[in-house]
């Protein structure tokens with residue numbers, strides 16, 4: 001009978017942890033894309049609002065032009081009427097109106113001058129932003145492409161891991177695999193843990209009854225921890241940490257933590273190796 005000491009399930013769990021990390025690595029690209037695209041997006045929206053303001057100012061400029069023209073026409077007509085007044089009262093009325101329209105014209109002209117200046121500044125701002133936006137967009141493209149390539153690489157890594165896992169799982173006892181999946185579920189819950197040297201569960205450190213310890217070590221049947229439910233696996237006799245622990249004969253509790261600690265160090269090293277590959 002194969003995988004009697006649940007070595008296969010332990011390895012499967014290692015693979016599943018690596019698959020989980022690979023998924024996370026792919027998700028981590030999303031904020032990186034945002035960061036790369038953000039400067040160009042900010043400039044684009046600034047450019048849009050500057051263009052909108054400029055358009056409004058130009059409309060206002062046009063409105064003032066029309067208003068000025070209209071006032072000039074009125075002044076011309078009032079001047080003509082002033083030449084043909086029949087009495088002083090009529091002359092006073094036309095003069096007063098003329099004066100009022102002239103003042104209005106002056107105001108319009110003053111406003112037009114200010115507006116011409118604002119339009120000129122607005123045009124400068126728009127062309128500055130256009131240049132900055134073009135430059136930023138050109139910078140985005142190569143960075144985006146590099147990120148796309150890196151993410152594609154990460155996806156291929158994941159695909160490979162999933163294929164390996166599929167092949168590996170096919171070799172395992174279907175019933176044990178079913179139990180493993182049921183415990184693990186969709187989360188990151190540990191489904192397999194080694195028995196510690198002092199006969200405790202490697203996941204919750206609850207003491208495993210002697211009878212069960214023997215069954216786990218012989219590997220004939222699948223035994224689960226009564227406290228936390230993980231599948232118990234026999235410790236790997238070739239694992240260097242197991243020998244080291246025996247040699248040092250540390251107190252039972254510390255020993256258990258030691259094994260756990262070394263296991264997670266190994267995991268970190270793997271992560272580091274992945275990280276440096278990605279940078280190249």
Ligand SMILES: [Zn+2]
Pocket residue numbers: 201202203204205206225226227228229230
């Ligand atoms: Zn347990």
